[in-house]
Amino acid sequence: MERVTIDLVSDVVCPWCYLGKARLELAIAEVQDEVGIDINWRPYRLNPDIPPEGVDQKSYLEEKLGGAEAVARGHEMLTKLGKEVGISYDFEAIKIGPNTLDAHRLIHWASLESREVQDRVVTALFKANFEEGRNIGDHTVLADLAEASGMDRKLVENLLASEADKDSVIGEIDAAQKMGVNGVPFFIMDGQYAISGAQMPDVLAGAFRDIAKLKAEARKGMI
Helix, strand or coil: CEEEEEEEEECCCCHHHHHHHHHHHHHHHHHCCCEEEEEEEEECCCCCCCCCCCEEHHHHHHHHHCCHHHHHHHHHHHHHHHHHCCCCCCHHHCCEECCCHHHHHHHHHHHHHCHHHHHHHHHHHHHHHHCCCCCCCCHHHHHHHHHHCCCCHHHHHHHHCCCCCHHHHHHHHHHHHHCCCCCCCEEEECCCEEEECCCCHHHHHHHHHHHHHHHHHHHHHHC
16 A cells, blocks of 8 residues: 655644644545555644734734624634534634644644654644634643643643744744745645645545555556
């Protein structure tokens, strides 16, 4: 079985990234007997200007998106799309719009343990923000989610209290933007194929099959 590695550039306060994750999981289930998929979660910040303590979510979004009506329309559409893939968005519950740098540091530390731990942490962050209205910029919340995902709470608390890996996470985001990533989710497959946006499962599954086929043909040509 051919394997495809996905570097998935995303932000945990991006509702389309949460939707994209759920659709990706459906696509992976569709091809599980044909193609192996490995996912590396990569950082992006939709709102790098938000201060460490966060902002009032409602007023911030209304200013960013052009008023309460525009926000309501977007939330209504996302709520409907979310239900199709098992996401229960609760946008009203989100009171604080967080700075996500520390969440991305946590995702990075999780990756050092395993892809499985990283995926558990990413899932927990999305769920905490979009379904439970928890402030994922808060260190106690991040430590809770890390511990629930199988990480060492004390180690995570000590790392969060330090400046550890802030520069490398910001550097990775800068590198993605220089590569042309200006919106998320953004899927980079095997380092050479790219798909932007929360694509439907059949689109992703088709891409995985196509890449696996190309890899298999290239392998045959080398023999």
